[in-house]
Amino acid sequence: MKNPAPSPPPEKPARKGALRPALLAAARTLLDREGADAVTIRAVARACGVSHAAPANHFADRRSLLTALAAELFADLAETMENALAGAPQNPANKGFGTARLTAFGEALVAYGLAHPERYRLLWRRDLLDGEDAALQGTMDRLYARLLEELSALPLPAGKDPETAAVGLWSLCHGYISMRLDGNFIARRDKESGAPRHSAMIANYLAALAPQAHPA
Amino acid sequence: MKNPAPSPPPEKPARKGALRPALLAAARTLLDREGADAVTIRAVARACGVSHAAPANHFADRRSLLTALAAELFADLAETMENALAGAPQNPANKGFGTARLTAFGEALVAYGLAHPERYRLLWRRDLLDGEDAALQGTMDRLYARLLEELSALPLPAGKDPETAAVGLWSLCHGYISMRLDGNFIARRDKESGAPRHSAMIANYLAALAPQAHPA
DNA sequence: CAGATCTTATTGACACTGTCAATATATCTC
DNA sequence: GAGATATATTGACAGTGTCAATAAGATCTG
Numbered sequence: 270m271k272n273p274a275p276s277p278p279p280e281k282p283a284r285k286g287a288l289r290p291a292l293l294a295a296a297r298t299l300l301d302r303e304g305a306d307a308v309t310i311r312a313v314a315r316a317c318g319v320s321h322a323a324p325a326n327h328f329a330d331r332r333s334l335l336t337a338l339a340a341e342l343f344a345d346l347a348e349t350m351e352n353a354l355a356g357a358p359q360n361p362a363n364k365g366f367g368t369a370r371l372t373a374f375g376e377a378l379v380a381y382g383l384a385h386p387e388r389y390r391l392l393w394r395r396d397l398l399d400g401e402d403a404a405l406q407g408t409m410d411r412l413y414a415r416l417l418e419e420l421s422a423l424p425l426p427a428g429k430d431p432e433t434a435a436v437g438l439w440s441l442c443h444g445y446i447s448m449r450l451d452g453n454f455i456a457r458r459d460k461e462s463g464a465p466r467h468s469a470m471i472a473n474y475l476a477a478l479a480p481q482a483h484p485a
Numbered sequence: 486m487k488n489p490a491p492s493p494p495p496e497k498p499a500r501k502g503a504l505r506p507a508l509l510a511a512a513r514t515l516l517d518r519e520g521a522d523a524v525t526i527r528a529v530a531r532a533c534g535v536s537h538a539a540p541a542n543h544f545a546d547r548r549s550l551l552t553a554l555a556a557e558l559f560a561d562l563a564e565t566m567e568n569a570l571a572g573a574p575q576n577p578a579n580k581g582f583g584t585a586r587l588t589a590f591g592e593a594l595v596a597y598g599l600a601h602p603e604r605y606r607l608l609w610r611r612d613l614l615d616g617e618d619a620a621l622q623g624t625m626d627r628l629y630a631r632l633l634e635e636l637s638a639l640p641l642p643a644g645k646d647p648e649t650a651a652v653g654l655w656s657l658c659h660g661y662i663s664m665r666l667d668g669n670f671i672a673r674r675d676k677e678s679g680a681p682r683h684s685a686m687i688a689n690y691l692a693a694l695a696p697q698a699h700p701a
Numbered sequence: 702c703a704g705a706t707c708t709t710a711t712t713g714a715c716a717c718t719g720t721c722a723a724t725a726t727a728t729c730t731c
Numbered sequence: 732g733a734g735a736t737a738t739a740t741t742g743a744c745a746g747t748g749t750c751a752a753t754a755a756g757a758t759c760t761g
Contacts, residue, residue: 286708286709288709288710304612306612309747309748310747310748310749311746311747319710319711320710320711320712321711321712321748322710322711322712322713322749322750323709323710323711325709325710325749325750326708326709326710327709330748330749331747331748331749393663393667395667395668396520396521396522400667400668409669413669427677428677428678429677429689430675430676430677430678430685432673432676432682433676433677433682433685433686433689434689436661436664436670436682436686437657437661437686437689437690439660439664440656440657440658440659440660440661440664440686441653441656441657441660442656442660443656443660443663443664444655444656444657444658444659444660444661444663445652445656445660447609447659447660447663448652448655448656448659451609451611452611452616453625454652457648459646459649460646460648460649461643461644461645461646461649462644462646466648466649466652469646469649470649470652470653470656473645473649473650473653473693474653474690474693476693477689477690477692477693502737502738504738504739525717525718525719526718526719526720527717527718527719535739535740536739536741537719537740537741538720538721538739538740538741538742539738539739539740541720541721541739542737542738542739543738546719546720547718547719547720
C-alpha cells in the first residue's frame with residue numbers, strides 16, 4: 270500500500286494544503302449548477318474525494334464555507350464593476366453633468382446579476398452567511414463607497430442628497446435583479462426607447478438627478 | 486381510556502377540520518419569530534400538538550405548506566396596499582399630474598416590508614415556494630396590475646413607457662426593502678428634505694416621471 | 702536521524718429534517 | 732349499526748450539520 274517513492278502520487282487531492290481552495294472551487298461549481306441549497310458540506314467533500322468531515326479543518330461550519338465563497342464572489346463582482354468604471358468616459362470637468370459613469374455602474378451590476386443568478390443570490394442570503402465577516406463586509410462597503418464617490422463627483426442640483434441618490438440607484442438595480450431572478454418580471458424592451466427595460470429604467474433614474482431634464 | 490361522553494374533550498386540536506388553519510397559524514407565528522428556516526413540518530406539528538406526520542393530510546410537503554402561508558401573506562399585503570390607495574386622494578382630473586397615489590403605493594409597500602421582515606422575505610423565497618401555485622401567482626399579478634393601472638391613469642410625458650415606470654417603482658421599493666432587511670442600509674433621513682430616506686427616494690423617483698420638474 | 706508536535710483526514714455517532722408506508726382511529730353516510 | 736372516507740399515529744429511511752475519538756502525515760526540534 271505504501272509507495273516508497275517520494276514523488277507525490279497524482280491523486281485527486283493535490284498533496285499540499287490545497288484542500289481549502291479545492292473545496293471552494295467545488296462549492297462554486299455546485300452553486301452555479303444547483304444553487305446554494307446544493308452546497309452542503311458533504312456534497313463539497315464528495316466532489317473533492319475526501320471524507321465528509323474533512324472540510325471541518327478548513328471551515329468551521331457550513332456558514333463559514335459559504336461566507337468564504339461569497340467573499341470570493343463579491344471580490345469578483347467588485348473587479349467587474351471596477352473594469353466597467355475604467356471603461357467609462359471621465360466626467361466632463363466643466364460641461365457639468367455626466368451620467369455615463371453611473372450608467373456603467375448600474376448596467377454592470379445588473380449584467381452581473383442576470384448572468385450569474387445563483388452567485389448574485391448568494392451574496393444577499395444573510396441567513397446563510399456570516400454578516401460579521403470582515404472580508405465580506407469590507408468588500409461590500411468598498412463597493413458602496415465607490416458608488417458614493419462617483420456620485421459625489423457630480424454637481425447634484427440643490428435639494429438632492431447624494432447618499433439618497435446612491436441608495437436609490439443601488440436599490441433600483443438590486444430590486445430589478447431580484448425580481449428578475451425570482452421570475453417576476455420578464456426581459457422586455459422599453460416601448461419608447463427600444464432599449465432593454467433595465468437600461469431605460471436606469472437612464473430615467475439618472476436623468477432625474479440632472480439639474481434640468483432635457484426633454485426630447 | 487375511552488371517554489364515552491360524545492361532547493368533544495377540550496383538547497388543543499379543535500375537533501373538526503380545524504387542523505389546517507391551526508397549522509397555518511402556527512407556521513405564521515414561527516415565521517415571525519424565527520424566520521422561514523424554523524417553519525418545518527415537524528415544528529409546526531409540534532406547535533399544534535399533533536404527530537409529525539399529521540400535516541401530510543393537509544399539505545403534501547413543506548413547499549406546499551409554505552406556499553399556502555405565502556398566499557395568505559400576499560393577500561394581507563394586497564389588502565394593506567388597497568387600503569393605502571383608498572386613503573390617498575384621487576388624481577386631479579384636469580390639473581394634470583398627481584403622484585399622491587403612487588407615493589401611497591410605494592410607501593405602503595416599504596412600510597409593510599420593514600414592519601414584517603420575515604413575512605416579506607418569504608414572499609420572494611422562490612426556492613421555498615411553488616411558483617406555479619395559482620393563488621400565489623394570482624395575488625401577485627393582481628397587485629402588479631394595480632400599480633400599472635394607477636400609472637396608466639397618469640398623463641406620462643412622451644418618451645416614458647408606463648410599464649418601465651412601474652417596474653422601476655417596484656424595483657426601487659423592493660430593492661430598498663431587501664437591502665434594509667439584509668442589514669445593508671441604515672434607517673436615515675434625507676439630508677436635504679429631512680424625510681426618511683425611502684420617502685425621499687420615492688419622491689425623487691416620482692418627480693422624475695412628471696412632465697416637467699419644478700425646482701424649489 | 703529520531704522524537705515530539707502540529708496539521709489534516711477518517712470513522713462513527715447523534716439529533717434533526719422531509720417523506721413514505723402501514724396502521725389505527727375517528728367521523729360521516731346510508 | 733355497517734361501510735366508507737377522512738384524518739392521525741407510529742415507525743422507518745436517507746439525507747443533513749456537527750461533534751468526538753482516532754489515525755495518519757508533515758514539520759519542526761534536538
